[in-house]
Amino acid sequence: MNEREIWIAGLHLSDRRLTHTFGVEKAALAIAARHFPALSEAEVSAAALLHDWTKELTEREQLDLCADLGIELGPQERRCIKVLHGWTAAALAKREYGLPPAVCDAIRWHSTLRAGCAPLDAVLFLADFIEENRRSLACVRCREYYEGLWRCGDTDALEKALVFGLDAVIRENLEEGNLILKDTLESRNAILYTLLQKADGQA
Numbered sequence: 789m790n791e792r793e794i795w796i797a798g799l800h801l802s803d804r805r806l807t808h809t810f811g812v813e814k815a816a817l818a819i820a821a822r823h824f825p826a827l828s829e830a831e832v833s834a835a836a837l838l839h840d841w842t843k844e845l846t847e848r849e850q851l852d853l854c855a856d857l858g859i860e861l862g863p864q865e866r867r868c869i870k871v872l873h874g875w876t877a878a879a880l881a882k883r884e885y886g887l888p889p890a891v892c893d894a895i896r897w898h899s900t901l902r903a904g905c906a907p908l909d910a911v912l913f914l915a916d917f918i919e920e921n922r923r924s925l926a927c928v929r930c931r932e933y934y935e936g937l938w939r940c941g942d943t944d945a946l947e948k949a950l951v952f953g954l955d956a957v958i959r960e961n962l963e964e965g966n967l968i969l970k971d972t973l974e975s976r977n978a979i980l981y982t983l984l985q986k987a988d989g990q991a
Contacts, residue, residue, distance in 0.1 A: 791830065795837045798884070805840060811919035812836045816911050822938065823946050824907040834887055835894040835912050841877040850876060857883070867967055871899040901954065901975035910950060917953040926956035944983060951980050 789797065801809065813836035820827045842853060847869045854861055854872060857879040865872065878896035881887045894908040901913050918931035930952050937945035954976040961968045 792833055792837070795834060795885070799837070799841060801840065801844060805844060808919065808921050809837055809840055811921040812839065812912070812915045815919040816915035819915055819946070820908075820911045824911065827907060827911070831888065831891050831908065832911065834881070834885075835891045835898075835908055836915060838877055838881045838885075838887075838891075839895050839898045839912060839916060840873060841880060841895075843873045843877075845873070845876075864967055864969065868969055870966075871969065874899050897971070900957075900969050900971040901950070902971045903974040903978040905975055905979075910946060914946065914949055914953060917956075918949070926953075926960070930956060944986065947979050947983055951976060951983070954979070 799806065799809070813833055816832050816836040817829060820829070820832045842850065845853065850869055850872050851861075851866070853876045857876060859875050859879060861872075874896050878892040881895055882892045890906060890908050893906060894912040897905065897909050898912045898916055901909060905913075914934065917927055918934055920931075922928070922931070930949060933952050934945060934949035937948055942948070954972060957972060958968055958976065
């Protein structure tokens with residue numbers, strides 16, 4: 789088996805989750821080719837295929853796996869279990885396959901992003917949000933928004949779509965009364981600030 793087949797064989801995900809995963813890989817490869825053609829296709833595929841590796845664990849299993857992998861959680865992270873699959877999947881990707889830091893980091897941050905995010909981080913976050921199988925209104929609108937910007941030749945299409953997606957994540961958490969991790973807020977503000985500087989001719 790090649791590397792891709794090995795990664796897929798180790799996933800043990802439901803058919804629905806696998807469909808999403810393959811959709812993320814397809815979207816990530818397309819986004820990377822558009823904006824970061826120097827990125828390794830193998831690394832893009834690895835990050836996409838493994839990003840939800842532990843997504844289907846229960847909350848208790850997720851917390852236990854964090855403990856087993858030596859992942860230290862703060863009090864807020866313990867109340868945001870929904871994003872911890874990125875942490876555990878990243879740790880497993882490093883332990884089981886020895887994948888490079890850029891891949892593991894993209895997996896780790898794919899739900900929240902982070903200020904100063906790396907190219908692969910941005911690719912995976914957006915691909916996860918807009919892949920063709922996502923049917924929520926926010927995902928569909930973000931997908932259409934991004935594709936529209938790209939077709940019009942907007943050089944900031946990626947950054948604008950990232951802000952759109954992060955705003956949707958923040959809005960959903962507000963509506964559900966959830967905590968919003970600072971990484972999400974900081975990444976949103978950092979990307980938006982760069983766009984505002986460009987608009988002002990300062991970048």
